[in-house]
Amino acid sequence: MKKIFCALLLSLAAAPALHAQTKPATQVAGPVETSPTDRFMLQNGEVVLVKGKRPTPLTKNVLLSNGTKINYKSGIVELPGGKITTLKEGDYVRPNGDIVFGSPASAAQARGDNSVPATAEFNTYVDPRPAPGNAAAMETRLNEMNDKIGLMAQKIGLLNQKISLLSTGGKSADTSTLDSQIQAIDGKLK
Numbered sequence: 001m002k003k004i005f006c007a008l009l010l011s012l013a014a015a016p017a018l019h020a021q022t023k024p025a026t027q028v029a030g031p032v033e034t035s036p037t038d039r040f041m042l043q044n045g046e047v048v049l050v051k052g053k054r055p056t057p058l059t060k061n062v063l064l065s066n067g068t069k070i071n072y073k074s075g076i077v078e079l080p081g082g083k084i085t086t087l088k089e090g091d092y093v094r095p096n097g098d099i100v101f102g103s104p105a106s107a108a109q110a111r112g113d114n115s116v117p118a119t120a121e122f123n124t125y126v127d128p129r130p131a132p133g134n135a136a137a138m139e140t141r142l143n144e145m146n147d148k149i150g151l152m153a154q155k156i157g158l159l160n161q162k163i164s165l166l167s168t169g170g171k172s173a174d175t176s177t178l179d180s181q182i183q184a185i186d187g188k189l190k
Helices: 002-014 016-020 104-111 136-171 176-188
Strands: 030-033 039-043 045-050 054-057 059-061 076-080 084-088
Touching: 136 176
Parallel strands: 030 059
Antiparallel strands: 039 045, 045 054, 076 084
């Protein structure tokens, strides 16, 4: 009964037009079997499960093992702490409940910031240095890049912790420790 009620709430929040309709609630599936590389992505206005490169249409709302709920029709995601966000084209949810935003505008909108233009794009990293001249220089460059990738992965982990903390604790949550760790990593990335 609780799952059906949650599904009804998700479907009612999907769009104002749904409020006027009297449709039965969409069933919420139990935890979905996924691998860590799978993702629930908004594609052509509906959420699909992407395994590898193959999208599979969903027929039911999804309940992830961490309690995150995904409405397959509208892209509304309810996090375990109760925060609700709506996926935009290109955004996706990992099986562990982390949300990855496809554009700066969708990331900003999810946090309530409407000042970012819808046309904003993430910057592409280009290494301005000349190509390595020999195998040893190539090895050094690859090690540097791997170190940066490791730092970026740590930063993503800290940012996800901050998002989780802000989702459950609201704006009054103390993120100063995470902020200082993120700044330290930013210093190493420069």
